Amino acid sequence: MSTKHIGKQTAQLASPPTITETFSVVGSKEGNGPLRTYFDEIVEDNTFGEDSWEKAESKFMSTAIQKVVQKASLSTSDIQYLLAGDLLNQCSSAHYAVRDTNIPFMGIYGACSTMAEGLGLAGLLVDGGFADHAVATTSSHFCSAEKQFRFPLEYGGQRTPTAQWTVTGSGAAVVSALGDGPYITHVTTGKVVDMGISDVNNMGAAMAPAAADTIAAHFQDTGFGPSDYDLIVTGDLGMVGRQLNIDLLSQQGYEVSDVIDDCGCMIYDFETEDVHAGASGCGCSASVFCSKLIEELRSGAIKRLLFVATGALMSTTALKQGETIPCVAHAVRIVTDKAN
Amino acid sequence: MSTKHIGKQTAQLASPPTITETFSVVGSKEGNGPLRTYFDEIVEDNTFGEDSWEKAESKFMSTAIQKVVQKASLSTSDIQYLLAGDLLNQCSSAHYAVRDTNIPFMGIYGACSTMAEGLGLAGLLVDGGFADHAVATTSSHFCSAEKQFRFPLEYGGQRTPTAQWTVTGSGAAVVSALGDGPYITHVTTGKVVDMGISDVNNMGAAMAPAAADTIAAHFQDTGFGPSDYDLIVTGDLGMVGRQLNIDLLSQQGYEVSDVIDDCGCMIYDFETEDVHAGASGCGCSASVFCSKLIEELRSGAIKRLLFVATGALMSTTALKQGETIPCVAHAVRIVTDKAN
Numbered sequence: 047m048s049t050k051h052i053g054k055q056t057a058q059l060a061s062p063p064t065i066t067e068t069f070s071v072v073g074s075k076e077g078n079g080p081l082r083t084y085f086d087e088i089v090e091d092n093t094f095g096e097d098s099w100e101k102a103e104s105k106f107m108s109t110a111i112q113k114v115v116q117k118a119s120l121s122t123s124d125i126q127y128l129l130a131g132d133l134l135n136q137c138s139s140a141h142y143a144v145r146d147t148n149i150p151f152m153g154i155y156g157a158c159s160t161m162a163e164g165l166g167l168a169g170l171l172v173d174g175g176f177a178d179h180a181v182a183t184t185s186s187h188f189c190s191a192e193k194q195f196r197f198p199l200e201y202g203g204q205r206t207p208t209a210q211w212t213v214t215g216s217g218a219a220v221v222s223a224l225g226d227g228p229y230i231t232h233v234t235t236g237k238v239v240d241m242g243i244s245d246v247n248n249m250g251a252a253m254a255p256a257a258a259d260t261i262a263a264h265f266q267d268t269g270f271g272p273s274d275y276d277l278i279v280t281g282d283l284g285m286v287g288r289q290l291n292i293d294l295l296s297q298q299g300y301e302v303s304d305v306i307d308d309c310g311c312m313i314y315d316f317e318t319e320d321v322h323a324g325a326s327g328c329g330c331s332a333s334v335f336c337s338k339l340i341e342e343l344r345s346g347a348i349k350r351l352l353f354v355a356t357g358a359l360m361s362t363t364a365l366k367q368g369e370t371i372p373c374v375a376h377a378v379r380i381v382t383d384k385a386n
Numbered sequence: 387m388s389t390k391h392i393g394k395q396t397a398q399l400a401s402p403p404t405i406t407e408t409f410s411v412v413g414s415k416e417g418n419g420p421l422r423t424y425f426d427e428i429v430e431d432n433t434f435g436e437d438s439w440e441k442a443e444s445k446f447m448s449t450a451i452q453k454v455v456q457k458a459s460l461s462t463s464d465i466q467y468l469l470a471g472d473l474l475n476q477c478s479s480a481h482y483a484v485r486d487t488n489i490p491f492m493g494i495y496g497a498c499s500t501m502a503e504g505l506g507l508a509g510l511l512v513d514g515g516f517a518d519h520a521v522a523t524t525s526s527h528f529c530s531a532e533k534q535f536r537f538p539l540e541y542g543g544q545r546t547p548t549a550q551w552t553v554t555g556s557g558a559a560v561v562s563a564l565g566d567g568p569y570i571t572h573v574t575t576g577k578v579v580d581m582g583i584s585d586v587n588n589m590g591a592a593m594a595p596a597a598a599d600t601i602a603a604h605f606q607d608t609g610f611g612p613s614d615y616d617l618i619v620t621g622d623l624g625m626v627g628r629q630l631n632i633d634l635l636s637q638q639g640y641e642v643s644d645v646i647d648d649c650g651c652m653i654y655d656f657e658t659e660d661v662h663a664g665a666s667g668c669g670c671s672a673s674v675f676c677s678k679l680i681e682e683l684r685s686g687a688i689k690r691l692l693f694v695a696t697g698a699l700m701s702t703t704a705l706k707q708g709e710t711i712p713c714v715a716h717a718v719r720i721v722t723d724k725a726n
Binding site: 048049050051054055057060062097098100123127128129133134135136137138140141144145147148149150151152153155156157163167170171173174177178194223235236237238240284307315359360361362363364367369372374385 | 388389390391394395397400437438440463466467471473474475476477478481482484485487489490491492493494495496503507510511512514515516517518520534557563575576577578580591599609649700701703704707709712714
């Protein structure tokens, strides 16, 4: 019988796995932002030497996979599971990135929630005794995402104030059975939430209810509250969704404004970069987690983190058929001291 | 440390979970085929009362989820994980199908390998102690798949001899910690294999090397061989890929022709239905597994099954950019007696 499931949506890990190593690689715009000193690699040429945006995105991910394994002093044969997905149709960035790795592969799709889904699943597979090491990764690229979801870049359309800028970049993390932390102690798996938003230029508003739903479920399942965290960080709600999430949680009695932030509000400089409501894309939470957040966990600046990546499971075909945008958020609790 | 990983790609489950219940729902063409008496539900109207093929496909999946939970005498609140994905861009069939279920959701993408990925992952999550019950499901629809991957239906293009017919239907399975079998004992996770095929009308040839790679890895990791199985069933290689898989395994010293079959060669009547090389689509292996195969496991006609769903991770964008088709296959060992 289930021994590690608490409440409705949360797994409590018996032997909390360690996030052994991470690698972040981003494009030039991200490299000019406030997190520039935290990234492992900044690529000035956003085509990464490739002849299409899709191939460039895939190279960001393959770089992150290859280099995180090296950085962890492992070889690919030490990794039992590679969990990867992205925003492109049929997750093609991931498939071309993992093709030459020779690592057993499980494809995941959670739109911009992918990094939390992968990190959580890696934690479960390691804690379940199925792996010594698992890698979670995702990527996004501004140009491939605009082309697929909105307008051709050449069209030069005006962006609305609620629009968000898709991050060009990738992050990858190695999750291991042994290690000295930071540790994954709990994984709260989200439900699909759809509050009726259908505006592809307002993803933050679409995703905020899913974020609030998962964070509230995490509190209810575990007994933790806002004061048990140094930081609760959402994936890419941006300025609009960030505030909505705070308001929605407040309505449920959880005051999180002192401890909350959003990766989509952290990666760009709002003064100098024309990003409207902030950043988005799978690569946003992945690259912020694998740079600033992991460094602050290692330095002790953050001791208890709830990482809540949020995904708008948006299909342009479904939207054209009058559908609204289903969303999901997954939460992973990461701490520096297992006893906390 | 990893205690349940054997060889390079295989998890050996410590407390083999039971496949408690399954549900299959298919369209009219499938309902006219040789498996007609095995399906739980046959829907004569392939629009399923909806106004788009995509919404129809989603309804096949939501029907399978809802009815498998009922059939297992459970309620949705008893299910800790719902693992679902499909072929549509952004897996939209799955997202709209699960939206109203209120079950914690992990999105997976493995193209036509999705049913084995989901069933395997459900087995791992249950065996890992994270769930009492998990549901794995997938779907496909001939019309939504043709429209997205090949030509508009109205175009009426000629189909090549190697083309396969996408199954309209869905299958869902409940995997539980307690039960009397059939049991999931081993899960072999595939690597992405790409042998350079780029013909979207010859998926069987593209996928066969991935199937052979995973089956050979399963044999090497576990010590089992062809004679340890009553049936090794691939997902949707069709007539072309089925033979290629037999040949590729023979080259590696594994003679499987006596014990192998392919769901893509089982669901349609080749004499009366114009399906060329056979069936394909996520719904193919899902609906065949959740009907004939599970019934034969229950009756004892099959005692030891290796279920190997195969996915062509094909992106039309990548193919237009000169790429070939990466493929993956996952294998799940299912037995009626845990001691075997």
